[in-house]
Amino acid sequence: MKTISLINLKGGVGKTTIATNLAYLLTESWGLRVLLIDNDKQGNASRWLEADDKHGTLANILMDGVDVKEVIQHSRYGGLDFIAADMGLIEANYDVIRKEGIRQDSILREAMAEIQDDYDICVVDNPPDINMSVFNVLALTDDVIIVTVLEADSIDGIRKMVQQVEDVKQFNPRLSIKGVLANQYIAYPDSIAFFEEIKKEGLPVFSSRISYATRPAKRGMVAASKNHQSLFEVCPKCRVSRDIMKFAEELLS
Ligand SMILES: Nc1ncnc2c1ncn2[C@@H]1O[C@H](COP(=O)(O)OP(=O)(O)OP(=O)(O)O)[C@@H](O)[C@H]1O
Ligand SMILES: [Mg+2]
Numbered sequence: 001m002k003t004i005s006l007i008n009l010k011g012g013v014g015k016t017t018i019a020t021n022l023a024y025l026l027t028e029s030w031g032l033r034v035l036l037i038d039n040d041k042q043g044n045a046s047r048w049l050e051a052d053d054k055h056g057t058l059a060n061i062l063m064d065g066v067d068v069k070e071v072i073q074h075s076r077y078g079g080l081d082f083i084a085a086d087m088g089l090i091e092a093n094y095d096v097i098r099k100e101g102i103r104q105d106s107i108l109r110e111a112m113a114e115i116q117d118d119y120d121i122c123v124v125d126n127p128p129d130i131n132m133s134v135f136n137v138l139a140l141t142d143d144v145i146i147v148t149v150l151e152a153d154s155i156d157g158i159r160k161m162v163q164q165v166e167d168v169k170q171f172n173p174r175l176s177i178k179g180v181l182a183n184q185y186i187a188y189p190d191s192i193a194f195f196e197e198i199k200k201e202g203l204p205v206f207s208s209r210i211s212y213a214t215r216p217a218k219r220g221m222v223a224a225s226k227n228h229q230s231l232f233e234v235c236p237k238c239r240v241s242r243d244i245m246k247f248a249e250e251l252l253s
Contacts, residue, residue, distance in 0.1 A: 001035070001115070001116050001117070001118070001119045001120065001121065001122055002120070002121050002122070002142050002143070003121075003122040003124065003137075003140050003141045003142050003143070004121065004122070004123050004124065004141070004142065004143045004144075004145060004178070004251075005124040005126055005137055005138065005141040005143070005144050005145065006018055006019045006022075006123070006124065006125055006126060006145050006147050007124075007126040007134070007144055007145070007146060007147070007161060008126075008128065008146055008147050008148055008157060008158075008161060009128055009129065009130060009157050009160055009161055010128055010148070010149075010153075010154065010157045011128035012128075013128075013147050013148055013149045013154075013183055013184070014147050014149070014183035014184060014210065015125055015126060015128075015147045016040070016044045016045050016048075016125050017183075017221070017231075018147055018181070018183065018210065018244060018247070019036065019045060019123050019124070019125035020036070020045050020048050020049075020125065020230070021230050021231050021232065021241075021244050022123055022244065022247070022248055022251075023036040023080055023082075023123045024077060024080065024230035024232060025230075025232065025244065025245060025248045026120075026121055026123070026248065026252075027077055027078070027079030027080045028077060028079070028230075028232070029245075029248075030248075030252065031079065032079060032120040032121050033079050033081075033118065033119045033120045033121075034079055034080045034081070034119060034120065034121050034122070034123060035072070035080075035081050035082065035083070035115070035118075035119040035121075035122045035123070036049070036075075036080060036081070036082040036083070036122075036123050036124075036125065037058065037082070037083045037085075037122060037123070037124045037125070037137065038051075038058065038082065038083065038084055038085040038125055039058060039085060039089075039124050039125060039126045039127060039133050039134065039137050040085055040089075040125055040126065040127035041085060041086065041087050041088075041089040041090055041127060042085075042127065043084065043085050043086045043087075044125075045082070045085075045125045046082070046084035046085055046086065047228075048225065048228055049073070049075045049076075049080075049082050049084070049228070050075075050076070050228055051073060051082070051084035051086075052073065055070065055071055055072070055073045055084065056070065056071045057071065057083070057084045057085050057086050057088055057089070058071070058083050058084070058085045058089060058092070058108075058133065059085070059086070059088035059089045059091065059092035060088070060092075061083070061107070061108060061111050062089075062092040062093075062095070062096050062107050062108060062132070062133060062136065063088075063091065063092040063095040063096065065111075067111075067114075068083070068111050068112055068114065068115055069114070069115065071083055071084075072115070081119070089133055092132075092133065093131045093132045093133055096132040096133070096136070097132055104132060104135075105132070105135040105136055105138075105139050105168075105171070106136070106139050106171075107136055108133075108136035108137065108139065108140060109136070109139045109140040109172075112140055122140075124137050124141065130164055135168065138164070138165065138168040138172065138175060139168065139171065139172050140172070141172070141174075141175055142174050142175065142176070143176060143177075143178035144161075144165055144175065144176065144177045144178060145178050145179060145180075145181050145206075145251075146158055146161050146162075146177065146179075146180045146181065146203075147181050147183055148180055148181070148182060148183065149182070149183055149184045150182055150184075150185065150186075150188075150190065150191045150194045154194070155194070155197060155198065158180060158198065158201075158203070159201070162177065162201075162203065165177055177203060177204065178204065178251070179203075179204040179205055179206040180198050180203055180204070180205045180206065181206045181208070181209075181210070181247060182194075182195075182205075182206075182209040182210065183209075183210040184210070184211075184212045184213075185209040185210060185211050185212060186211075186212050206247060206250055206251075207250065208243060208246045208247035208249075208250045209243065210240060210243040210244060210247065211239045211240055211243050213238070213239075213240045214238075214239065216235070216238065217235060217238040217239060217240045217241075220234045220235030220238050220240075220241075221240070223235075231244065232245075
């Protein structure tokens with residue numbers, strides 16, 4: 001199982017939109033066995049997948065040592081399973097910090113060992129934050145995708161994220177930054193300058209960019225979220241859907 005983490009300390013850049021639609025595509029278009037981990041107490045990805053409250057959440061794995069297999073839920077898409085999150089992650093993060101005599105950042109990696117062969121790919125939707133559950137996810141991640149919007153303060157956020165990844169590499173040498181992915185992209189001259197600056201820092205950048213949604217696409221996004229569907233089911237021809245598809249192709253190539 002390869003693990004991909006979509007991440008940025010900045011909120012509202014599109015991590016959940018891209019993680020959920022990517023997970024959908026990987027299973028429905030590529031036929032892969034996909035596990036989506038919701039690592040955000042906001043639980044947006046979990047709500048999209050209509051998580052039930054019988055299975056428990058990521059917090060129960062981190063805090064109570066509940067078996068991963070008990071927590072995994074099946075989605076309505078045959079090849080897509082998920083681990084849900086909710087506000088319980090706040091307590092779990094405190095609890096993990098207080099645990100003594102164990103590697104606090106390796107709880108999830110150890111717990112996931114038993115399901116390594118059950119999935120082809122694991123997609124993690126991260127919070128706009130760095131905390132114990134994010135360190136636990138980075139400890140088992142292969143590829144980091146930094147989702148960003150092209151705003152003046154975005155570069156600083158990307159630098160901070162890169163620093164965190166570098167620190168975690170000391171105990172997870174498989175971890176690498178696969179690329180910076182621009183979302184809500186509009187082709188302004190400033191956008192090109194932004195990319196040049198990122199490249200100057202030696203960071204890989206995806207050539208696929210996810211366009212800023214036009215009004216019909218935005219309506220599609222709202223409908224998809226409300227109806228618990230992917231963008232590909234609601235507006236397959238929207239530019240945003242086509243862009244996410246191109247990004248998935250680039251990621252898998
Ligand atoms: N390409 C896009 N064009 C226009 N709107 C977008 C685009 N991508 C995402 N959005 C909208 O931006 C908002 C934030 O998106 P999303 O929840 O995916 O961000 P996030 O990074 O996961 O946020 P958070 O940090 O709070 O978890 C949502 O309303 C979403 O519909
Ligand atoms: Mg989110």
